[in-house]
Amino acid sequence: MIETLQFYLSYPFVRYALIVGTLIALCSSLLGVTLVLKRFSYIGDGLSHVAFGALAIGTIFDLTSTSIVVMPVTVIAAVLILRTGQNPKIHGDAAIAMLSVGSLAIGYLVMHLFSTSANISGDVCSTLFGSTSILTLTKAEVWLCVVMSVVVVAVFVVLYNRIFAVTFDENFAKATGVKTNLYNTLIAVITAVIIVLAMNLVGSLLISALIIFPALSAMRVVQNFKGVVIYSTVISVFCALFGIVVSILFSTPVGSTIVAADIVMFGVNCLVGKILGK
Amino acid sequence: MSYIKCENLILGYEGVPVAQNISFDVRKGDYLCILGENGAGKSTLMKTLLGLTSLMGGSILYGDGLEGYEIGYLPQQTFVQKDFPASVWEIVLSGALSKCGRRPFFGKEEKELAEQNLRRMDIWELKRECYRNLSGGQQQRVLLARALCASSKLLVLDEPVTGLDPKATAEFYQLIKDLNNEGLTIIMVSHDIHAAVKYASHVLHVEKEQSFFGTAREYVKSDFWKDIGGDVQ
Numbered sequence: 001m002i003e004t005l006q007f008y009l010s011y012p013f014v015r016y017a018l019i020v021g022t023l024i025a026l027c028s029s030l031l032g033v034t035l036v037l038k039r040f041s042y043i044g045d046g047l048s049h050v051a052f053g054a055l056a057i058g059t060i061f062d063l064t065s066t067s068i069v070v071m072p073v074t075v076i077a078a079v080l081i082l083r084t085g086q087n088p089k090i091h092g093d094a095a096i097a098m099l100s101v102g103s104l105a106i107g108y109l110v111m112h113l114f115s116t117s118a119n120i121s122g123d124v125c126s127t128l129f130g131s132t133s134i135l136t137l138t139k140a141e142v143w144l145c146v147v148m149s150v151v152v153v154a155v156f157v158v159l160y161n162r163i164f165a166v167t168f169d170e171n172f173a174k175a176t177g178v179k180t181n182l183y184n185t186l187i188a189v190i191t192a193v194i195i196v197l198a199m200n201l202v203g204s205l206l207i208s209a210l211i212i213f214p215a216l217s218a219m220r221v222v223q224n225f226k227g228v229v230i231y232s233t234v235i236s237v238f239c240a241l242f243g244i245v246v247s248i249l250f251s252t253p254v255g256s257t258i259v260a261a262d263i264v265m266f267g268v269n270c271l272v273g274k275i276l277g278k
Numbered sequence: 279m280s281y282i283k284c285e286n287l288i289l290g291y292e293g294v295p296v297a298q299n300i301s302f303d304v305r306k307g308d309y310l311c312i313l314g315e316n317g318a319g320k321s322t323l324m325k326t327l328l329g330l331t332s333l334m335g336g337s338i339l340y341g342d343g344l345e346g347y348e349i350g351y352l353p354q355q356t357f358v359q360k361d362f363p364a365s366v367w368e369i370v371l372s373g374a375l376s377k378c379g380r381r382p383f384f385g386k387e388e389k390e391l392a393e394q395n396l397r398r399m400d401i402w403e404l405k406r407e408c409y410r411n412l413s414g415g416q417q418q419r420v421l422l423a424r425a426l427c428a429s430s431k432l433l434v435l436d437e438p439v440t441g442l443d444p445k446a447t448a449e450f451y452q453l454i455k456d457l458n459n460e461g462l463t464i465i466m467v468s469h470d471i472h473a474a475v476k477y478a479s480h481v482l483h484v485e486k487e488q489s490f491f492g493t494a495r496e497y498v499k500s501d502f503w504k505d506i507g508g509d510v511q
Contacts, residue, residue, distance in 0.1 A: 037362060046347035158382045167370045168364060169353060174427045175328040176376040177347035224365035 001249065008248050010140075017244055017254070018138045021161035023149035024198045025210065029232045030156050031191055033225075034167045043081055043188070044211040046096035048196045048204040050077040051207075052127055053110075055105030059123075060114035066221050071196050076190035082184055126254070129203040129255050145197050152190055156180035159183065177200055201240070202255030210236070213262035218271035220266075279342040280305050281432060281463055282327065288335030289322045295334055302482050302491040304432075306342055309464045311474035311494075313506065314484035318322075320467045323484060324436055327465070345433060347376060350425030352435040355417070360410065366420050368403040370396055373427030384443075385477070388427075395423040397439055399453075415446035422453070435466040451477055471508050 008014045035041060051074045057070035081096055103113065112120060165173040166183045174180045191211075198207045218232035243258030280303040287300040296317035298507070304310055314320045325331040327338065327365055328351055344421060350373070373395075374388035375428040399419040405411065409420060418438060425459045439447045455477050458464050468474050476495070483490040483506070490502040497503055 023353065035357060161375060161384065164368065165375050168359065168369060168372060170361060171330060171353050172351050174330055175349060175351040178375060219363050223363055224366050225363060228363050
């Protein structure tokens with residue numbers, strides 16, 4: 001088995017997949033803790049569907065790099081979802097549900113009407129579940145991912161204390177002069193960026209899992225915020241690497257294997273939490 | 279000079295006024311209780327003082343060396359906080375964030391302030407505990423220590439004894455009174471009218487049209503006191 005792994009690792013596309021997988025897992029779990037605690041778990045889901053719609057439109061215009069379309073559209077959607085979430089007349093969950101199923105439908109419709117490819121359902125399936133795209137990354141896409149991940153991690157570390165304040169108690173933070181709207185928008189924008197990057201890895205349907213499972217697992221066991229953030233990134237990176245390796249060795253779909261690993265990890269942590277009596 | 283001077287405030291949200299003709303002032307060392315029926319605008323008034331809601335009319339002046347952001351705030355517990363995985367130390371330290379200015383991380387000064395307030399609230403030994411595992415009274419002490427990190431001048435408390443048992447309630451009122459005796463100015467939104475007149479120096483009774491503002495002694499002699507159902511003394 002080790003020999004097979006070494007054989008695969010000699011291919012650059014496998015190494016790219018491992019690098020990108022690690023980085024995406026790291027970034028998504030960093031933000032995941034905040035999103036889960038702020039009751040924004042579904043933002044990930046909604047945005048990923050928006051990204052799917054944007055991707056479909058990018059594909060029909062035959063753009064070489066669809067990120068040019070997908071990234072800005074998703075970022076704008078993130079800001080919009082956040083704004084409507086604060087509007088008491090339209091509830092946040094309804095807004096997200098509307099946007100998410102709407103873009104899913106439009107995306108599939110557009111793909112069906114204008115697609116030049118012979119295998120539409122194959123295309124759709126790989127966009128939704130990311131079945132192969134992680135193994136077909138170009139060098140440029142890997143670099144884009146590396147740069148974005150460095151930016152996300154740097155922003156998170158520098159603003160860590162503010163993000164904690166805004167997550168724990170937005171009103172208190174605002175009353176003591178923290179610019180809460182700015183940080184909320186920033187969190188939404190970073191989430192959008194991560195989702196667009198993560199589409200390559202697990203596809204748009206499974207991104208939420210990558211965001212929420214490591215955070216929920218960590219919260220079962222660890223009792224302070226910094227610990228939860230650190231432990232959830234460890235879990236997330238481990239599951240991503242494990243999932244990619246397993247999927248290469250046993251030729252299972254990458255995205256769902258990673259998510260399955262995350263689910264098992266969640267179960268294990270629930271058990272540990274119970275045993276520790278917390 | 280007053281810390282806060284409010285004149286002819288009109289309170290409301292989304293363009294609908296809730297209460298008007300509210301005038302009062304808060305001086306250094308005062309203990310003001312804000313009373314009134316549900317929906318009379320108590321919470322809106324408090325949010326306006328904290329700058330969370332914008333004013334619909336009238337004026338608020340901050341003076342006597344108090345800046346608008348130098349207000350320590352003890353909010354009602356939100357549902358997010360019930361299962362929040364954060365240690366007592368992390369929460370109390372977050373109160374000192376405004377002292378950091380543009381620095382991204384906490385310095386020695388902020389950490390000393392947090393330690394000092396944890397000791398002051400007698401919860402130093404709980405600093406590694408997880409917030410969600412504490413009792414209601416302990417949680418209030420944690421949030422109070424955080425508020426004290428944000429301001430050493432003025433505290434605003436929003437129905438702080440909600441959900442506390444009678445013993446914890448009595449302890450909490452005593453704690454606030456002690457802070458007030460040490461020179462801290464207190465503004466408390468409350469439903470507990472008898473505790474209000476027992477501990478507070480001043481009372482603001484918010485009503486839709488005309489509100490009462492005066493000392494606690496004047497208040498128990500007024501019609502407002504009878505209307506809200508206070509014991510005649």
